[in-house]
Amino acid sequence: MPLLDAQQNGTIPIAELKLQDGRADKDILSAVRNGQFPELSDTDTVAFLNEQFPDLVKRLRTADLSVEAIPTQPNRGGTLSKNGKTGLTPAQFLFEDYNFKTDGEVDRTLIGILALKWALASDRNQFIAGQDFLPGPVRLSSSQFANIEKKLSTLVDTIPYKNENLLALIVALMLGDVGKDRNLQVDLQKWLEKYNPGALHRYNFKSHPDHDLLLWWAVESGMFDSTLNILQDPELISDVKLGIKVGASLNVPQLAQAECPPGSIAAVSAMANRPNAWLLKFLEVLFDVAGAGAAIDARGAIRMIGPVYKGFISTYIALNTVINEGQPLRAGYDAILHERAVLLSSQSSDDLKTSITKSCSFPLLDAKNPHDRALLRILLLSRTATPTLASIFSSALSSLSPSDRARLINGLNVDGTSDGTAILPYYAPGIFDVYFTKLGKAWETSQQVVVLAALMRYLARLLANTRPGRGENNTVIQVQADQVVPGKFPGGKGMGGIDAGDFKERPEDLVKAFDDWEVVFPEDSKLPFPP
DSSP states (O other): OOOOOHHHHSSOOGGGSOOTTSOTTOOHHHHHHTTOGGGSOHHHHHHHHHHHOHHHHHHHHTBOOOTTTSOSSOOOOOSEEETTEEEEOHHHHHOTTOOTTTOHHHHHHHHHHHHHHHHHTTOHHHHTTTOTTSOGGGSOOHHHHHHHHHHHHHHHTOTTTTHHHHHHHHHHHHHHTGGGBTTHHHHHHHHHHHHOGGGGGGOOGGGOOOHHHHHHHHHHHTTTHHHHTTSSOHHHHHHHHHHHHHHHHOOHHHHHTTOSOGGGGGGGGGGTTOHHHHHHHHHHHHHHHHTTTTTTOOSSOTTOOHHHHHHHHHHHHHHHHHHHHOOOHHHHHHHHHHHHHHHHHHOSOOOOSSSOOOOOOOOOOOTTSHHHHHHHHHHHHTTOOSHHHHHHHHHHHHHSOHHHHHHHHHHTTOOSSSSEEEEEEETHHHHHIIIIIHHHTTSOHHHHHHHHHHHHHHHHHHTTTOOTTEEEEEEEEEEETTOBOTTSSGGGOOGGGSOGGGGTTOHHHHHHHHHHOOBOOOTTSOOSOOO
16 A cells, blocks of 8 residues: 555655554554554554555545534544644544544544554553543443453454454444545546446435445445455455445444334344354444544543443344344334333432432333333433433423324334334434533523423424325435525524524524424425325
8 A cells, every 4th residue: 555645635644653663564454463453552553544544534534524523622632642742633643734623533433443442452441531521320331341342352253254353343444434425426426437337327326325325335336345355355345345235224323322213124134144244333333433422532432431332232132133033123123212211210310410319210111102102212312311301301292282292203103114104313313412412401491391392393394294104115214304494594504504502591592493494305205294
């Protein structure tokens, strides 16, 4: 692999990175295959990754960030060093023109891989660095970290792959978010026209594919063969490709937070009799999430906290029953909902900031009851994990008009399998996070209920009057929740162009903004349905 062209790619040539251990003749491939990957310094690891995957790093620089991933203040720091400077993030280390507002995906991907290295080195302290402000029960526990180590040991010890399996995981992580590159769709069309024009008809670029589907199209067409072909075993290449293909239909983090309906799970059946591919995919998702907060704090895996890990394990177990035991899709999905119901009903205290015990209980919700099922999905969408907050959400749902409440409950009860068209409210968790979780702490409970009710009315409109049994096909349609009709939001911008902080002192204005939002529905989706 040639050295990186600094002028073309906006980074420093590898020769100038001054590897800390002086082993300039090494690279990421030899380090992994020789079992030395856990021993590399963080600085050398990032330098080697940049040298091996320069095109992918370049694409990550032009990735579109989700609304909750756009940082509003400079990064708190990282673990790398260069030219006497310490505490650098991977992107700060690599780019002289680093911009904390746009280089977040580079930090996310590379911190995910550094988290993998920390886990292999049994370095829990580094893994949970940045979680120190959280109460002890919320941080990733020693036993949870040990379980991650155990999963990795299973991967690396798999015969005949061993360390080649680890390299496959690194390749999957490097490719994972490349679909967010705002130039990829145009580049793929040009690539197909030049190298595989006969395949152009397979892809409907006018459908505005999401980043996971776009990545699969690029991989399927052969655009990233040079990246995949560094793996020496065709079966491993097939395993990575299968993970990307399944991910185009089933986003596991979306499932863990009930963002997608049960119909999305169908894709995972392709993993039957492919245990290595499924383990690779699960670990890819886990370490991608581990890096998810790196745009804010790159010192450790700040998003892989205890409750998040617990949710992923529940999802993994539920999907295993679908893959290996033939469990019905809804039953697997209900297991995830039930896990959250039990969590909320079993807590005797939810004051995580102090040691004061509050008397707060929340009823055990029944995933088979349409009202409870809808509320559980909303609680997962909003990442609600305490009884007090769950009670506020329940009050907001009850405060809706009968027609709005019925529309919301109906839409959240469609599976998209044998009961018609279901909506996947893409990025809805980001709306809850940016416009409620981060702002709501400053509001009175009554204000929180009013804002949540407005947000739920918007979600009901987004669900487009879907209900069980309605729709020409049994299908799942993705509607992007953070896109609105231009001019229908203050300042005439889309959601991503709004500073949520503007509403911190004016929640009543946020209520009006939510009620004024008009959803952008996909072209040719035959949505919304009439009332």
